Amino acid sequence: MADYSWPEADRRAQIGARPARLDGAVKSTGFAKYPSDQNPNGLLAAKILTCPHAHARIVGIDTSAAEAMPGVRVVQVIQGEGSEIQWAGDEVAAVAAVTEDVARDALRAIRVDYEVLSHFVTEEDRDGAPGARPAGERAEGDPDAAFATAHRTVERTLGMPQMAHMCLEPHGQVCSWDGDELEVHASTQAVSTLAGQFATELGVPASQVRIRTEYMGGGFGSKFSPDRWGIVGAELARKAGAPVKLFLERDQEVTVAGSRPSAFARIRAAADEQGRLVAWDSDSWGSGGLPGTGQTPLPYVFSRLPNRRTRHTSVPTNLAGSRAWRAPNHPQACFLTMAVLDDLADELGLDPIDFLDRNLDLTGRPDTYREQLAIAAEMASWKERWQPRGREREGAIQRGLGVSVHTWGGRGHSSNCDVTVHPDGAVEARIGSQDIGTGTRTIVAQVLAETFGLELHQVRVSLGDNVYPQSGPSGGSSTVGGVTASTRRAAQDALREVLVHVAPRLAAEPEQLVAEGGRVFVDGDSSRGMSWREAAAQIGGAPISVQGRNPGPGRLISSGVGGVQIAEVEVDTDTGVVHVERMIAVQDCGLIINRRLAESQVYGGLIMGVGYALYEEWIPDPVSGRLLNADMEFYKLAGLVDVGSLEVHMMTGPGYDERGVIGLGEPPVISPGAAISNAVANAIGVRVPYLPLTPDRVLDALAGRGGPA
Amino acid sequence: MRPFGYAAPATVEQAVGLLAAEGSEALAGGTDLLSLLKDDVERVDRLVALRGVAGLSGIELDGGMLRIGAMTTLQELRDHEDAIAALPALAVAIDGVASPQLRAMGTVGGDLLQRPRCWYYRRGFGLLALTGDGRSMVAGGDNRYHAIFPTGQARFVSPSSLAPLLVALEAEAVVHGPAGERRLPVEALYRAPRTGGERETTLAPGELLVGVEADVTGSRSAVYEVRQRRSLDWPLMAAAVTLTGSGPRAEKARIVLGHAAPTPHVASAAGDFLSGRELTSETVTAAGDAAVEGARPMSGNHYKVQLARTAVRRALGQAAGMEI
Numbered sequence A: 001m002a003d004y005s006w007p008e009a010d011r012r013a014q015i016g017a018r019p020a021r022l023d024g025a026v027k028s029t030g031f032a033k034y035p036s037d038q039n040p041n042g043l044l045a046a047k048i049l050t051c052p053h054a055h056a057r058i059v060g061i062d063t064s065a066a067e068a069m070p071g072v073r074v075v076q077v078i079q080g081e082g083s084e085i086q087w088a089g090d091e092v093a094a095v096a097a098v099t100e101d102v103a104r105d106a107l108r109a110i111r112v113d114y115e116v117l118s119h120f121v122t123e124e125d126r127d128g129a130p131g132a133r134p135a136g137e138r139a140e141g142d143p144d145a146a147f148a149t150a151h152r153t154v155e156r157t158l159g160m161p162q163m164a165h166m167c168l169e170p171h172g173q174v175c176s177w178d179g180d181e182l183e184v185h186a187s188t189q190a191v192s193t194l195a196g197q198f199a200t201e202l203g204v205p206a207s208q209v210r211i212r213t214e215y216m217g218g219g220f221g222s223k224f225s226p227d228r229w230g231i232v233g234a235e236l237a238r239k240a241g242a243p244v245k246l247f248l249e250r251d252q253e254v255t256v257a258g259s260r261p262s263a264f265a266r267i268r269a270a271a272d273e274q275g276r277l278v279a280w281d282s283d284s285w286g287s288g289g290l291p292g293t294g295q296t297p298l299p300y301v302f303s304r305l306p307n308r309r310t311r312h313t314s315v316p317t318n319l320a321g322s323r324a325w326r327a328p329n330h331p332q333a334c335f336l337t338m339a340v341l342d343d344l345a346d347e348l349g350l351d352p353i354d355f356l357d358r359n360l361d362l363t364g365r366p367d368t369y370r371e372q373l374a375i376a377a378e379m380a381s382w383k384e385r386w387q388p389r390g391r392e393r394e395g396a397i398q399r400g401l402g403v404s405v406h407t408w409g410g411r412g413h414s415s416n417c418d419v420t421v422h423p424d425g426a427v428e429a430r431i432g433s434q435d436i437g438t439g440t441r442t443i444v445a446q447v448l449a450e451t452f453g454l455e456l457h458q459v460r461v462s463l464g465d466n467v468y469p470q471s472g473p474s475g476g477s478s479t480v481g482g483v484t485a486s487t488r489r490a491a492q493d494a495l496r497e498v499l500v501h502v503a504p505r506l507a508a509e510p511e512q513l514v515a516e517g518g519r520v521f522v523d524g525d526s527s528r529g530m531s532w533r534e535a536a537a538q539i540g541g542a543p544i545s546v547q548g549r550n551p552g553p554g555r556l557i558s559s560g561v562g563g564v565q566i567a568e569v570e571v572d573t574d575t576g577v578v579h580v581e582r583m584i585a586v587q588d589c590g591l592i593i594n595r596r597l598a599e600s601q602v603y604g605g606l607i608m609g610v611g612y613a614l615y616e617e618w619i620p621d622p623v624s625g626r627l628l629n630a631d632m633e634f635y636k637l638a639g640l641v642d643v644g645s646l647e648v649h650m651m652t653g654p655g656y657d658e659r660g661v662i663g664l665g666e667p668p669v670i671s672p673g674a675a676i677s678n679a680v681a682n683a684i685g686v687r688v689p690y691l692p693l694t695p696d697r698v699l700d701a702l703a704g705r706g707g708p709a
Numbered sequence B: 001m002r003p004f005g006y007a008a009p010a011t012v013e014q015a016v017g018l019l020a021a022e023g024s025e026a027l028a029g030g031t032d033l034l035s036l037l038k039d040d041v042e043r044v045d046r047l048v049a050l051r052g053v054a055g056l057s058g059i060e061l062d063g064g065m066l067r068i069g070a071m072t073t074l075q076e077l078r079d080h081e082d083a084i085a086a087l088p089a090l091a092v093a094i095d096g097v098a099s100p101q102l103r104a105m106g107t108v109g110g111d112l113l114q115r116p117r118c119w120y121y122r123r124g125f126g127l128l129a130l131t132g133d134g135r136s137m138v139a140g141g142d143n144r145y146h147a148i149f150p151t152g153q154a155r156f157v158s159p160s161s162l163a164p165l166l167v168a169l170e171a172e173a174v175v176h177g178p179a180g181e182r183r184l185p186v187e188a189l190y191r192a193p194r195t196g197g198e199r200e201t202t203l204a205p206g207e208l209l210v211g212v213e214a215d216v217t218g219s220r221s222a223v224y225e226v227r228q229r230r231s232l233d234w235p236l237m238a239a240a241v242t243l244t245g246s247g248p249r250a251e252k253a254r255i256v257l258g259h260a261a262p263t264p265h266v267a268s269a270a271g272d273f274l275s276g277r278e279l280t281s282e283t284v285t286a287a288g289d290a291a292v293e294g295a296r297p298m299s300g301n302h303y304k305v306q307l308a309r310t311a312v313r314r315a316l317g318q319a320a321g322m323e324i
Helices: A024-029 A100-109 A143-149 A191-202 A227-240 A250-256 A330-348 A352-358 A366-380 A440-452 A479-506 A532-537 A595-614 A672-684 A695-704 B012-019 B033-038 B074-078 B081-086 B089-095 B100-105 B108-113 B163-168 B268-274 B281-291 B303-320
Strands: A044-050 A056-062 A072-077 A091-097 A111-116 A133-140 A152-160 A172-178 A181-186 A209-212 A244-247 A263-271 A277-286 A308-314 A397-408 A415-421 A427-431 A459-463 A513-516 A519-522 A525-531 A544-550 A561-572 A577-588 A645-651 B005-007 B024-027 B046-049 B059-062 B065-069 B172-177 B180-185 B208-215 B219-227 B235-244 B252-258
Touching (some): A044 A100, A044 A227, A044 A250, A072 A227, A091 A227, A143 A263, A181 A191, A181 A227, A263 A330, A277 A330, A330 A352, A330 A397, A330 A672, A352 A366, A352 A397, A366 A397, A366 A577, A366 A645, A397 A672, A415 A479, A427 A440, A427 A479, A440 A459, A440 A479, A479 A513, A479 A519, A479 A525, A525 A532, A561 A672, A577 A595, A577 A672, A577 A695, A595 A645, A595 A672, A672 A695, A695 B303, B012 B024, B012 B046, B012 B172, B012 B208, B059 B081, B065 B081, B074 B108, B081 B089, B089 B163, B089 B219, B108 B163, B163 B219, B163 B235, B163 B252, B252 B268, B252 B281, B252 B303, B268 B281, B281 B303
Parallel strands (some): A044 A244, A181 A209, A277 A308, A427 A459, A577 A645, B005 B046
Antiparallel strands (some): A044 A091, A133 A308, A152 A263, A172 A181, A172 A244, A397 A561, A415 A427, A415 A544, A513 A519, A519 A525, A561 A577, B059 B065, B065 B208, B172 B208, B219 B235
């Protein structure tokens, strides 16, 4: 048999097809039990008391009244007297009680005396930040000389604020103890690694911690660890001798459970007379809450730009620390870079697509981008419809087009998968991965079905449990590469064992046999074969069980993708309201396992992208230091009617398929902020320097040009 | 939730009697009050449920007089073809309450008397949101959604969807209290509180809003709301206009802003300017400018002045059937 590899295009039954996700029906009808749906007998509800001050010291804490309340089982102090609290929303105490309402009432009965200290939460104010510190400076070439001789230079100060992950299912878990054995139904992106983290904190062997995540309601990079509420939940359950459900309230979810760092920058970029980028100088800063933040990759995509200097300042604030947010640092870097390049193209009098095209040799994948730019332009009728800035129409409503390019890695993570073939022909895979909504369950089933020549309903996939073989956390768009590679290797090995048993019956060598269309037969002579069921019966009385691993032999995966997006917007210049009319996304991700799910990832990225381009931001109050929009009322997400028409083109076929499987969850969310901002600039003739593109910011930009307001 | 009593009266008289007790609060659709209680922003000793009170709901169109019971749901009003035909602007105002669930549960009285959405108030800092030493958290903080016509320290905005239109129409509120029925202009239901203890409405303890009445003949009305999102979202600014008389000339114009001030803000200078004038592109633009005369925006809401101008201009254009 051949080495570990994917079947050739003309022999694929499942790979590249568009089956619906296997759990779509149970999810959409509510039968799927998420971790927050778990209600074991005797369940207690837990709630966490948080600090209302952005910076304070706990002077005293009295839990006696809460402890005395009927229905309260356990009260636990998380941060006691003397603790210094560094952000509003930090955890102070927890209560487990018979109902959520009793637990909430008990929180109100806990008296905490604080010494309130000074705070700083206005991240864009680098000069006023008490803890701002240099965080990296790099230079290459001679930027000063290059600027001095450049044909055109633009200078902009741009930025985007911190924003929340806003998982629909909040962070949390249900913890149940049976003696020294802990079972946790966790809403997590890291089933295999969570047990060890719980075990260390709780002082039990990791072998006694079971983690289960059959389904979960969104993570986006914010759900990789047990977190303090996970450990506290387990401790409350141990003390109460009863299972405890602890999920964050919505305001906690927004405030402490996940945010994306901000990024601001003063950028100069220059080009020569041929429209070639010759110099870059960026002075950037940003905050990820108390830890500050690292440098964003500038200049983005066009990273081989000669003569560049980048400086970064980290700005710590009294806000909860940021977490990885879908394509960490990339949406920020993309916006900062593509907005400046778009303005430079305008300064040069060039169509921005033409300008990007002239500079593609400064990127890591010029051929891919060139092809994608052409496809995207065609889809948008760019040549016919794009107009340079300053040719606005009569009336208040203006339209514009904007373009952006992005990149991502997406190499598969470490993964192990057990595949078992039963003598009755049943096939199953067990894998300690999690399906965080991307369709991992369906993808694994497709690889199994492809390998054994079966239909999807003939294979079974079990995942979301740490008793299954270790498979990596779902981050960095690494899941699809990891799980397909381990599953494919295990399935190919298991099939090979079956074929060894079958070969004598067909008077053939195992290497001559293939499994396709529910049969095993001699390749090239389908009459010499038998049904899959008959073939499986040849293995004897015991099932065959094989583990596959990634990394492993064979070229099944790779990394590095490019994407191009075009946004079309409508701007009401009398109100500053921006509406996205249309988003076009052209994306590659190597070999696509499931076209429907791949497109679905891109749609999701575009929807989330419209959200942060137009609406989403943390709004910390300079006076109280608290978030003023830790809710779903003024923390605005894009609704269906806000996202416009979404059109997706996946790059497939020769040049892409043979690269193997590459992750896709993150790249499509990188460009929308930049593409939409560029479209707004194209519509109204002036750059709105900040995201999200709210009416006040749009009107301010127009006013700077002599418009209204 | 803190414990509270619950009474379910059957008549307006019983309800009024129950509401006269200190700490009693009327419960209509409950779409907001229950959240306020759960979040511990407001506290009550007793909720007086109005759902079982006879005679509080219903819509009547009698000649040109539109009478709407306070417990009529927004959806019932939206579905009342005669009322909408007589006052099409109602549809715009109701559709702005953008979730079907809220329209199904929320009532006309509840919309008119709903508490402000100010994020300081909703976080327990009080309606005026003053610091211990009397400084305004709103003025010093983030006020992007706050008043451009603050009154004293009242810097929140009146959130009602229906009030600007009813005030523009010079509708009357019918109120029952211990002393019987009284009628007052809808406009007079509202006030800007001067102290933290005051409400933003003028109803006395024991008083119950039972309905509103408006003469909808001989005038043209329109509502224009500026929203950032097309999906569920509060308006950033709203304008309601009522033009009396037909033809290009407005005999009298009433222009009212919502989400602009602690009360529905009657832009009297704009109304006076337009009264007796022909509506043209120039005069409606001038009316929009007049509507924001005296605006005192804060650090983060200058843009709302421009939104108010635009909302007035566009509402006038719609009322007059003009392309603006």
